[in-house]
Amino acid sequence: MKRLHRKERVAAILKILSDNPNKVISLGYFSDLFQSARSTLSEDIAIIKGVVESLECGVVETIPGAAGGVKYVSGVSKNEETEFINELCNMIKNPTRIIPGGFLYMNDIIYSPDIASKIGIIFSQHFKDKNPDYVITVETKGIPIALMTAKALNVPLIIVRRNSKVTEGSTVSINYVSGSSKRIQTMSLSKRSVEKGSRCIFIDDFMKAGGTANGIIELMREFDSSVVGIGILIESFTESKRLVDDYVSLMKLKSVNEESGEIVLYPSKQI
Amino acid sequence: MKRLHRKERVAAILKILSDNPNKVISLGYFSDLFQSARSTLSEDIAIIKGVVESLECGVVETIPGAAGGVKYVSGVSKNEETEFINELCNMIKNPTRIIPGGFLYMNDIIYSPDIASKIGIIFSQHFKDKNPDYVITVETKGIPIALMTAKALNVPLIIVRRNSKVTEGSTVSINYVSGSSKRIQTMSLSKRSVEKGSRCIFIDDFMKAGGTANGIIELMREFDSSVVGIGILIESFTESKRLVDDYVSLMKLKSVNEESGEIVLYPSKQI
Numbered sequence: 319m320k321r322l323h324r325k326e327r328v329a330a331i332l333k334i335l336s337d338n339p340n341k342v343i344s345l346g347y348f349s350d351l352f353q354s355a356r357s358t359l360s361e362d363i364a365i366i367k368g369v370v371e372s373l374e375c376g377v378v379e380t381i382p383g384a385a386g387g388v389k390y391v392s393g394v395s396k397n398e399e400t401e402f403i404n405e406l407c408n409m410i411k412n413p414t415r416i417i418p419g420g421f422l423y424m425n426d427i428i429y430s431p432d433i434a435s436k437i438g439i440i441f442s443q444h445f446k447d448k449n450p451d452y453v454i455t456v457e458t459k460g461i462p463i464a465l466m467t468a469k470a471l472n473v474p475l476i477i478v479r480r481n482s483k484v485t486e487g488s489t490v491s492i493n494y495v496s497g498s499s500k501r502i503q504t505m506s507l508s509k510r511s512v513e514k515g516s517r518c519i520f521i522d523d524f525m526k527a528g529g530t531a532n533g534i535i536e537l538m539r540e541f542d543s544s545v546v547g548i549g550i551l552i553e554s555f556t557e558s559k560r561l562v563d564d565y566v567s568l569m570k571l572k573s574v575n576e577e578s579g580e581i582v583l584y585p586s587k588q589i
Numbered sequence: 590m591k592r593l594h595r596k597e598r599v600a601a602i603l604k605i606l607s608d609n610p611n612k613v614i615s616l617g618y619f620s621d622l623f624q625s626a627r628s629t630l631s632e633d634i635a636i637i638k639g640v641v642e643s644l645e646c647g648v649v650e651t652i653p654g655a656a657g658g659v660k661y662v663s664g665v666s667k668n669e670e671t672e673f674i675n676e677l678c679n680m681i682k683n684p685t686r687i688i689p690g691g692f693l694y695m696n697d698i699i700y701s702p703d704i705a706s707k708i709g710i711i712f713s714q715h716f717k718d719k720n721p722d723y724v725i726t727v728e729t730k731g732i733p734i735a736l737m738t739a740k741a742l743n744v745p746l747i748i749v750r751r752n753s754k755v756t757e758g759s760t761v762s763i764n765y766v767s768g769s770s771k772r773i774q775t776m777s778l779s780k781r782s783v784e785k786g787s788r789c790i791f792i793d794d795f796m797k798a799g800g801t802a803n804g805i806i807e808l809m810r811e812f813d814s815s816v817v818g819i820g821i822l823i824e825s826f827t828e829s830k831r832l833v834d835d836y837v838s839l840m841k842l843k844s845v846n847e848e849s850g851e852i853v854l855y856p857s858k859q860i
Contacts, residue, residue: 319643325596329640332600333607337646338703369600372590375608417758423781425757429748431740432609458728458748459756465733469702477700477729485730486696487688510694 319351324362327352331359332366335378335390340446340472344387363388374398376439391446392439392470399440403568403585406433410552410569413579420574422581428523428551429462437568438466441521441549444566445471448546451516452476454538456505456530463551464521476518478537482506490540497527497561505533507541516543525550528561535562553586590622595633598623602630603637606649606661611717611743615658634659645669647710662717663710663741670711674839674856677704681823681840684850691845693852699794699822700733708839709737712792712820715837716742719817722787723747725809727776727801734822735792747789749808753777761811768798768832776804778812787814796821799832806833824857 322330331348345356345363352359367378376393380386394402406427415423427433441463454476455464461477468475482489486508496503512518520534535545548565555572572582593601602619616627623630638649647664651657665673677698686694698704712734725747726735732748739746753760757779767774783789791805806816819836826843843853 322640322643325599326636326640326643328596329600329603329637330644332604333640333644333646336604336607337706365597366600369593369597369604372593372597373601373604375604417756419755421756421758423756423758423779425748425779425782426745429736429746431736431743431746434736435608435740458732458750461729461732461748462736462746465700465702465705465736469706472702474697475700475702475733477696477732479729484690485688485692485694487692487694508694508696511696 319353322352324358324365327354328362328365328369331362332369332390335366335388336392338472339376339390339392339470340442342381342385342387342389347387393443394436394439400585400587402436402440403587407569407583407585411581411583413581416574416576416579416581418576420576422571422574424523425459428459431462434462434466435469437463437551438468438470440568441467441519441566442470444549445519445547448519449517450519450546452512452518453521454478454518454534454545455521456480456534459524460522460551463523467519467521467549471519476507476511478505478507478534480505490537492533492537492540494529494533494536497529497532497558498556503529503533505530505537507537512538512541512543514542516541517546518543519547519549520545521549523551524554525552525565525567526554527556527558528565531565532561552583590624593623595629595636598625599633599636599640602633603640603661606637606659607663609743610647610661610663610741611713613652613656613658613660618658664714665707665710671856671858673707673711674858678840678854678856682852682854684852687845687847687850687852689847691847693842693845695794696730699730702733705733705737706740708734708822709739709741711839712738712790712837713741715820716790716818719790720788721790721817723783723789724792725749725789725805725816726792727751727805730795731793731822734794738790738792738820742790747778747782749776749778749805751776761808763804763808763811765800765804765807768800768803768829769827774800774804776801776808778808783809783812783814785813787812788817789814790818790820791816792820794822795825796823796836796838797825797827798829799836802836803832823854 374395453468456478491506550567553567645666724739727749762777821838824838
């Protein structure tokens with residue numbers, strides 16, 4: 319690569335760090351790439367820390383020692399998070415979203431790459447200190463937000479299937495009772511998916527009584543692994559006892575009135 | 590925001606552009622954000638174009654006119670693409686991946702956020718000139734690479750279900766015959782998912798005879814929409830006639846020998 323000036327190099331380093339959130343990149347890597355002395359790069363990193371701070375888009379950390387380097391941890395400011403979740407609530411509260419049965423059509427929102435990315439960054443802020451090895455979700459609707467959470471945390475995604483598939487090889491399946499409908503459901507995961515002793519964050523788009531979350535906890539036990547965090551986009555009020563109590567939700571859905579078109583939904587943090 | 594020096598502002602602008610690939614951002618937005626004159630920002634953009642060129646990570650385009658601005662189109666160099674696909678081939682050719690029935694276990698690869706991101710960028714390079722309105726995929730395994738393609742193209746993702754779900758509202762379902770197994774399959778999509786007259790890119794992880802791709806083309810016809818591109822991670826050799834002929838694949842799988850453990854797989858471009 320041709321030699322870059324500081325103003326170019328600083329931008330290039332931030333671009334590389336930002337494309338690889340939560341990944342430690344050694345100064346040696348940058349030194350080889352840009353033919354620059356480590357002392358010069360340390361000054362570059364100091365400038366980058368200031369830029370990220372000004373943009374309030376996370377934090378750049380320097381990790382000392384032989385395995386050290388620098389990493390970008392993605393984030394959004396408290397204000398931006400609040401504004402974003404308010405905006406989501408307003409989008410969802412549109413009566414045209416009501417589907418017979420009192421469900422809400424949300425695919426356009428939860429499958430939007432932009433929105434899913436931001437939700438992923440918000441969840442990653444909640445769970446980064448749990449040092450997770452994986453993000454786990456159940457097919458299908460939670461996959462985009464779970465993938466973006468995994469990207470922000472720099473860990474692999476695991477997708478649990480509703481039925482075991484021949485293309486997954488040997489699987490572990492469990493039956494569980496859905497907390498709200500009381501129906502027996504199955505979930506299934508390839509034996510190769512998870513290493514023993516892993517720490518997982520479960521991410522899903524919706525939670526009512528928590529039967530699925532509870533099922534995932536049980537499934538992870540079969541892998542000698544544990545669920546160290548649960549992130550839910552929307553939790554719904556339920557009269558049955560909730561089966562899990564330690565979780566983070568971004569929004570709470572109180573009621574959907576099919577006749578009047580009223581949807582009572584608010585950010586979880588307001589409570 | 591406090592006033593930034595050029596070396597900081599250039600990095601900040603590149604970070605914002607890079608987080609929003611294929612999205613036109615007006616100079617007015619940056620002018621307000623950084624309290625800088627447009628002439629100053631134009632010089633910043635020129636520097637950023639050089640940085641992106643040096644990193645060979647896409648291109649920054651200036652769009653003139655009232656609705657104009659600047660956008661970052663993500664990309665990888667030809668060399669990087671070739672190296673990456675070779676690497677993927679080597680990862681996949683590991684005999685321990687063979688699953689009874691001659692399938693290959695690939696979840697750790699296709700669910701990796703890093704790998705899925707790169708595949709998404711590569712597909713976006715192939716299809717950006719088609720001006721797509723959506724990226725479309727069928728649940729489940731293709732979702733991560735399809736989402737990352739949609740992100741790079743800055744268009745919404747559509748996920749077709751195998752069965753219609755109550756939470757999707759009214760759906761359009763079609764039955765189609767799988768090209769290789771000759772079994773009748775169903776796919777189903779919410780009526781609200783696609784606007785009439787849309788241009789879609791179909792992304793999937795695997796294609797044999799092309800029955801699913803063909804089904805998607807038929808399904809899109811029901812929405813008065815069209816499939817303007819097909820991107821497949823791995824195409825498999827098949828003795829039946831392929832049902833679609835216009836597609837891009839990244840790798841070709843010739844054979845999997847369960848006894849010897851030999852997997853014949855190579856980059857599609859070598860042919």
